[in-house]
Amino acid sequence: MLAWYDRHRRVLPWRALPGETPDPYRVWLSEVMLQQTTVAAVRPRFAAWVARWRDFASLAAADDAEVMAAWAGLGYYARARNLVAAAKAVVADHGGVFPQDEAVLRTLPGLGAYTAAAVAAIAFGKRAVVVDANVERVVARLFAIRTPLPGARVAIRAAADRITPDTRAGDFAQAMMDLGSGICTPKAPSCLLCPLEPECLGVREGAPEALPVKARKKAKPQRYGTIFWVERDGSVLLVTRPDKGLLGGMRALPTGPWVEAPPGLADAPLAADWEMRNVTVAHGFTHFDLQLALAVARTDAHQAGEWWPIAELDRAGLPTVFAKAAAAVLRRDG
DNA sequence: CAGGCGTGGTC
C-alpha cells in the first residue's frame, strides 16, 4: 500500500507533499470538512476558510455568526460550532498547542474515533487505526467479511489494526482512503488496477462489489412547511435558529414547525396581509423530505429579527433549503 | 444502539 501510495497519491490542498511537515490545523480542519462530504465540495471551502482563519488562535477568536455563514451550504452544521469550540479548548486547555495523543484528541468536540485517529496519524505520525467508510469497504472486501454493517465494525476494525504498519501510519491511512475513493469504489471497483487484488479474498470468492453488506435504509417521511418572506424597505426578515437541532445556529427565513400536512399560514412571524405563492420548494434532508409553501407580505412593523438587504442575500449564509426558497420568491419578483 | 443531523454528485 505504501509503495502504491508513493506512486499514486492524490495531491490535495490540505495534504503535505513528501518531505513537508503537515500543519495540524489544516489536517484537522480538512478532516472535519470531509466528514460525510466530498473532496470536490470541500476544496473551495477549505481554501476560503484557511484564508479567513489561518490557525487555532484566530478561529478561537472568530465571530460565531461569521463562522456559521462561512459553513453555509456544507451541511451538518454542528461541525462548524464544534470547530470553534475545539479551537477555544486548544487555546484554553492546551496552551494553544494541538494535542498529539489520540485519546486527548478524542476529548475535543467534533473529534470522534475516526477523526482523532486520522489527525494523530496524518498530522503527528502516530500509529493509529483509521477506519472510515473507505477503509471499511476495502477491508471488508480484502478479508471477505460478510457480516452486515454495522455489526461487522468490530471485525473490520480488528482486521484494519492487523494491517496498519508501525511507521507511516498516516500515509497508510491516506493510501487506504485514496484506494477506496478511486479504485475500490462502492459500485464497480477497478480490481485490475488494485495493488491488493492478488490477496483479496473478496475477489477470490467472487463479487467483491457486493461487500460490505449493509442494512436496508428506511423510507423517508414527507413533511410540509411554509416559508414566510416579509419585506420592508428592500430588506427581508431573517431569524437565527436555535443552536441545537436541525440547521442549528444558522440564519434562516422564518418558518413554523415542519409537519405531516401543509400548515398554511399557521405560525407566521407577524400579522400581515400574507399572499400564498402558487409554487412550492422541495428539499431532501437526511431523514425526511420537505415540501415548502411560500407566503409573501410587506410590512412597516418593527419586528424583532434581522432585516437583511435583499440585494446582499448571498452573503447572509443561508442553508441550502432557505437559499432555494429565497430563489423561488425572487425568481418571480425579479 | 439507532436515530438525528445536510448537501451535492453520481449512475
Add this chain to the structure above:
DNA sequence: TGACCAAGCCT
C-alpha cells in the same frame, strides 16, 4: 430520476 452515497459525530 430517484436512490444511493461521501474522509462521522453525538445522544
